[in-house]
Every structure is written in C-alpha cells, then in structure tokens.
Amino acid sequence: MTLTPERADSLAAALYDARLSRVPIPPLTEADPDLTLADGYAVQQGVVRRYLDAGDRIIGYKLGLTSKPMQQMLGVPTPDFAPVMASHVITDGAAVAIGDYIAPRLEAEIALVLGADLVGPDCTALDVLRATEGAVASIELVDSRVADWKIKLADTVADMASSGSIIVSGRVVPLDDLDLRTTGMVFTRDGEVIATGAGAAALGNPAEAVAFLVRTLHGLGDSLKAGSIVMTGALHAAVPIAVGETYRAEFDRLGPVSVRIV
Numbered sequence: 001m002t003l004t005p006e007r008a009d010s011l012a013a014a015l016y017d018a019r020l021s022r023v024p025i026p027p028l029t030e031a032d033p034d035l036t037l038a039d040g041y042a043v044q045q046g047v048v049r050r051y052l053d054a055g056d057r058i059i060g061y062k063l064g065l066t067s068k069p070m071q072q073m074l075g076v077p078t079p080d081f082a083p084v085m086a087s088h089v090i091t092d093g094a095a096v097a098i099g100d101y102i103a104p105r106l107e108a109e110i111a112l113v114l115g116a117d118l119v120g121p122d123c124t125a126l127d128v129l130r131a132t133e134g135a136v137a138s139i140e141l142v143d144s145r146v147a148d149w150k151i152k153l154a155d156t157v158a159d160m161a162s163s164g165s166i167i168v169s170g171r172v173v174p175l176d177d178l179d180l181r182t183t184g185m186v187f188t189r190d191g192e193v194i195a196t197g198a199g200a201a202a203l204g205n206p207a208e209a210v211a212f213l214v215r216t217l218h219g220l221g222d223s224l225k226a227g228s229i230v231m232t233g234a235l236h237a238a239v240p241i242a243v244g245e246t247y248r249a250e251f252d253r254l255g256p257v258s259v260r261i262v
Contacts, residue, residue, distance in 0.1 A: 001038045008039065012046025015159050018145035024102050025145060029152045040157030041220075044082055047160055051085050058083040059229060060111075062140060064161040066202045066209050066233025076153050079203060079233065081213055082161035090141075090167045095260045098243055101143045101164055106241055106259070107234035108187045108249035110180060110199050110206045111138040113172050114230070119223035123214035125207035131226075132207070134172035135180065137257040139249050140231055141165045142238055166231055169257040180206045184252045185235050189245055197235025206232035 003011070011028055018025045028043070029035050048058070065071050065079045090096060098104060115133030143164030146155050156162045180199040187195040203209040209232045214224055224230070241247070241261050248258040 001042060002032070002034050002036055003039045003042060005042075008042040009046050011043045011158060012050065015043065015145050016047050016050045018102075022100070022102050024147035027146050027150050027152065027155050028158055029155050035152075035154035035158075037153060037157060040154040043158035044160060047158070048083055051087075056085045056087050059086045059089065060084045060231070061213055061224070061228065062161055062163050062166070062231040063202070063209050063213060063233045064156065070234075079209065079212060080153070080157050080161050081216070082157075082163055084163065084166060084229065084231065088163065088165045090165050090259065092167060092169050092257050093259070094167070095262045096141065096165070096167075098241065098261055101141070102145060103149060104141050104143045104164055104241055105238035106247055107140045107142060107238050108185050108195070108197065108236060108251075109138050109140050109231050109234055110183060110185075110202065110251065110254070111136040111166070111168055112206060112210055112230045112232060114224055114226050114228045116226050117223060118210070118214045119218060121215055121218045123211045123218075125205055125211050128207040128210045128214070129175060132175055134174045135178065135183070135206075135254055136172055136229070137169040137249060137251045137254040138231060139167040139247065139257055139259055140234070141167065141259075167257055167259045168229065169255060171255055173254050178253055183254065185249055187236060187239070187247070187249045189239070189247055194239060195236035199232075199235070201235045202233035209233050
C-alpha cells in the first residue's frame with residue numbers, strides 16, 4: 001500500500017459523502033497516481049464501514065470487470081468486487097429515480113443465491129455449483145462517484161466497484177439442468193433490443209466468477225455466507241439511461257427482470 005490509514009479513511013469519507021450528496025469528486029488517482037489495488041480495497045473498507053455504522057448491512061457481493069474487454073480497457077488481469085448493501089436492493093419492476101444517482105448505467109447479470117457457506121483458498125466452480133441454491137435474473141445499476149467516469153482500477157475499487165443498486169427478480173431458479181455458461185439474455189429498452197449476452201461473458205462461467213471471489217476473500221480473512229446474493233458480472237456493455245425509459249432483461253429459464261427510470 002502507498003496510503004497511510006489516515007489518508008485511506010479521508011478518501012473513503014469523500015466517496016461516501018459523494019454518494020450521499022450526489023456530487024462527484026475528481027479521480028483519486030489524479031492526486032495519488034501511485035494508488036495500488038491494495039490501496040483501493042483499503043479505501044473501499046472505509047466506505048463499507050460508514051454504511052455499517054449508519055445501520056446498513058451486507059447482503060452479498062458484486063463482481064466487476066469479469067469480461068475480457070473490460071479487463072483490457074482498464075489494463076487489469078482479474079475482476080474486482082465490493083459488498084452489496086441491503087439498502088441498495090431494488091424490487092423487480094420498481095421505478096428508480098435517476099436523480100438519486102450521479103451518472104447511472106445499467107447492466108444485465110446473472111445473480112447466484114447461496115444455500116451454503118463458501119470458504120477457502122481452493123474454491124472451485126464445482127464447489128460453487130454445489131453450494132448454490134439457485135440463479136436469479138438481475139440488473140445492476142452501476143454509478144460512479146468519480147466525475148465523468150474517469151476511473152482507473154484503484155478508483156473503481158475504492159468506489160465500491162462502481163456499484164449503485166441492484167434489481168433482482170423474486171424467482172430463484174434451481175441449477176438442475178441449467179448451464180450457466182449458455183444461459184442467454186436479451187436486454188430491451190422500451191421493447192427495443194439493445195443488447196444480448198450469455199453467462200459465459202462472466203469470466204467464462206458465473207460459477208467461476210464466484211469461485212474467484214471466494215478465493216480472494218479467503219486471503220482477506222473473509223468468506224461467503226449462506227443466503228448471500230452474488231452479482232456475477234455484466235453480460236454486455238453498460239447502457240446509459242434517461243427518464244421515461246423502461247428496461248427489461250429476459251433470461252433463458254430464469255425469466256425477466258425490469259426497471260422503470262423516472
């Protein structure tokens with residue numbers, strides 16, 4: 001790490017305040033160009049601590065940068081991740097106020113709900129499949145507290161992996177005879193197809209994405225608990241949104257999930 005604990009906490013306060021005020025801040029790497037991945041996670045922990053101190057709770061995790069194009073764009077070889085807070089979960093079909101965010105975009109994803117704990121440095125995709133209660137159709141609303149999305153890896157990691165909110169279906173589909181890699185998705189805006197994708201876009205297999213998370217959390221002294229929901233990564237490029245639009249992601253076998261922008 002290049003940051004002192006005091007500096008990491010100061011940056012965490014700035015990002016947390018930016019989320020509350022919806023006023024973005026300059027990139028952290030602009031003032032601290034040598035910020036490392038470890039620095040980013042140290043700042044992220046400070047942001048999470050502020051949520052917990054305010055009475056929020058962690059209900060799962062989100063993975064980002066799980067596709068090769070996104071990794072190449074930021075020049076990184078692995079995904080990133082952040083906790084998902086309970087206050088950031090939105091009901092399927094709900095209206096979302098665009099003014100509650102800074103620069104929101106949408107991504108359709110496959111989410112996994114765990115039926116058993118997952119822990120350890122050797123977690124595999126097979127372990128994940130055995131521990132998974134089922135898969136859920138979901139949309140992630142990503143947002144950046146960094147002005148104009150001018151992010152480098154340390155910036156997005158510090159900023160809760162650019163998380164905003166998640167919209168999840170109420171239908172949990174068991175994995176029996178369901179191949180997550182080939183689970184297809186069609187994403188529409190006001191009924192017009194704007195993107196398609198399949199589970200393989202998430203690190204080759206959403207279960208492998210979760211296994212990566214478990215192995216990484218182990219190194220941090222943490223694990224995934226039964227009941228956790230894990231957003232496994234975007235199946236297409238993030239889509240900017242505008243007031244008055246309705247978005248719907250329809251997945252093979254998992255069914256649809258939608259959100260209205262107001």
